[in-house]
Amino acid sequence: MSYDSQNIFAKILRAENPCNKVYEDDATLAFMDIMPQAPGHTIVIPKEPAMTLFDLSGAGAANLIQVVQRVAAAVKQAMQAEGIMLMQLNGAAAGQTVDHIHFHIIPGSMHNLGKHASSGNVADDLAALAEKISACLT
Ligand code: 5GP
Numbered sequence: 001m002s003y004d005s006q007n008i009f010a011k012i013l014r015a016e017n018p019c020n021k022v023y024e025d026d027a028t029l030a031f032m033d034i035m036p037q038a039p040g041h042t043i044v045i046p047k048e049p050a051m052t053l054f055d056l057s058g059a060g061a062a063n064l065i066q067v068v069q070r071v072a073a074a075v076k077q078a079m080q081a082e083g084i085m086l087m088q089l090n091g092a093a094a095g096q097t098v099d100h101i102h103f104h105i106i107p108g109s110m111h112n113l114g115k116h117a118s119s120g121n122v123a124d125d126l127a128a129l130a131e132k133i134s135a136c137l138t
Helices: 010-013 057-076 126-135
Strands: 021-024 028-032 044-045 084-085 103-107
Touching: 010 028, 010 044, 021 044, 021 057, 021 126, 028 057, 028 126, 044 057, 057 084, 057 103
Parallel strands: none
Antiparallel strands: 021 028, 028 044, 044 103, 084 103
């Protein structure tokens, strides 16, 4: 299977689909998940077209985890979360639903986690949350 440039995150990267942006640089974009598993659920993606971690270049992976570290710190502060979960799914067999590598940053505890990628999840004001998290980036 090869990279499908019509996947949802590729469309967000090309600004064909909207997102509530938290952070962007030359290689990376972070935005709010529209079906959050907890309030503040944020997604970080590289701009490099790669389906899974195994398709991403080493340099891309190194950059991505550094941005995840920064954005996760901002999510932690903005959401006043004691704990932060990172999730990164590779392949449909693992539950991956969007075929562009990404990290999930989810505040809170795995014991109170909402269902994954479920349209039943309640999204708070994502624009306000994106702004709040963005303001905590250092
Ligand atoms: P995966 O299952 O691939 O690990 O995660 C994909 C994530 O993307 C899910 O948490 C899902 O809620 C989120 N998602 C799906 N479609 C969209 C969309 O159009 N916009 C945003 N912001 N998130 C999306």
